[in-house]
Amino acid sequence: MRIAILGVGLIGGSIGLAARERLDPGTEVTGFDPDADGLAAARDRGAIGRTASSVAEALEGAEVCFLCAPVDRLPKLLNSAIEHAASDCAITDVGSTKRAIAASTADERFVGGHPIAGSEGTGIGHARSDLFDGAAWYLTPGEQASGVLYERLHRLVAALGAHPIAIDPESHDRLLATVSHVPHVFANVLVSQAARTLTQEDEPLPRIGPSFRDATRVAGANPSIWNAIYSSNAEAIAAELDETIERLSAVAGALRAGDEPAIAAWGERAREDRRRLLESELAGGPLHELRVTVPNEPGIVAQVALALGRAGVNIADMTLSPAADMRSGAITLWITGDQAAARGWELIAELGFAVAEAS
Structure with missing residues (x-):
């Protein structure tokens, strides 16, 4: 996998360190930052494998892009990422507020994000590969969000050590x-x-x-x-x-x-x-596998994820499997805890989708 990190401070640097330590050995992490000294420090610390001199260069061949900047700079950075990213690149941010950036684009590649992690220190010098261990990482997919790209981002966030949770930007x-x-x-x-x-x-x-x-x-x-x-x-x-x-x-x-x-x-x-x-x-329990049959339409994955997220039902993992005719497909969800799985089943049924638990 190729990952682009735009902004290599505390959060961006920690994403890079976690990715290079925990993902497949072939994972490539490229960083861009207007602060040349910070970019060099990120490379020296091993948070990124390659430096880029521009957003466009950082996004060459990237499958996932993380926007790591103060919230007031994110809309402009997002526009640049949308312009240069490939059509199959998932784009997300790490900002602490979500309504403004969610309202700034309807591009299907963008899924807002916010890891609930940090420290009193700032900058690449305080970055850690374990910063996200056990942390909630909110994802705010819009109705237009690509289900395939949302699944990719969900799996990546979990691989970095966090617990991805879907939530709408206003909430x-x-x-x-x-x-x-x-x-x-x-x-x-x-x-x-x-x-x-x-x-x-x-x-x-x-x-x-x-x-x-x-x-x-x-x-x-x-x-x-x-x-x-x-x-x-x-x-x-x-x-x-x-x-x-x-x-x-x-x-x-x-x-x-x-x-x-x-x-x-x-x-x-x-x-x-x-x-x-x-x-x-601390809630836990056995892992349940729910299989949901859905039409192959934009926004379905976001609809399911947000319905469960609003009810406090956390998705431990998920996969998408389109049918041969591409007119329908299946979402497989893994949910921890008997009560959470039962509530997830109810919510999915209320949306009108067929759901079954794998034996």
Whole structure:
């Protein structure tokens, strides 16, 4: 397989390292980056096997292309990739927001992506081959997305160590506002609040405790990246902040009123919510193989994947098998867990497709 990586920083470099370490020995990884020093460092670290001087050169013969740049630069980079990529090349990105880039193209080769992985460090020097191990990697196929190219990308993401999950762009951005973008806002607010307190108090603050360190680990994250994320997902982030402010105001009210039962109930609810979230991450069980008969039409694979993704049913693996007459075909899905497989069966049947489990 030939892979093109446009942007060889932390994420692009880690994709290259993982691909060259875990894929077939014949895998070729070519990198392009406007930062010549970063590109040379990526080659020296073994993240790429070949450097390219342009997007067009990087995409020569590529079967998959990863766009790895700040979200505000992705639409322009995507247009360039679409112009130079082959007709059978899958194109994806790694941006933290998805609505804007999804709306920018209807090309069947493009499937938006976002690996939920990273570190406080940036640049190729912090890239790691195990960065994606066990991480969710969201894929946002549009109705126009090629089923064959989606399957290729799904398999590649899984081979890099991640868990591919289909989700629509709007849901992705609302979800990430809650679990990623708002926590960054809070971290920034907390450190600034602590710094203000330090300057206002006559006595020095005590040594910072582990709770504060944990809550502010991402404070001040790379402004050139995060300013673009805040801007591109401003509406969803602001909505989540408004709801959070209401919840904080309720807690403040209970504290001022000395309402100990309400405070205790609030703490217990948080404990239970955290337990449920952790359990959902650890869900497992036996692997089920579901075979789905579908018409050979554009968007069918995306329709099935998104229906399961919205319901929290993760596809461990998938293959496509067109019928001899090319008028229909089969999607084979592997799903982990009895309940998840049963729910997947129900959802596929509700879409009107025939489904059977392999014995």
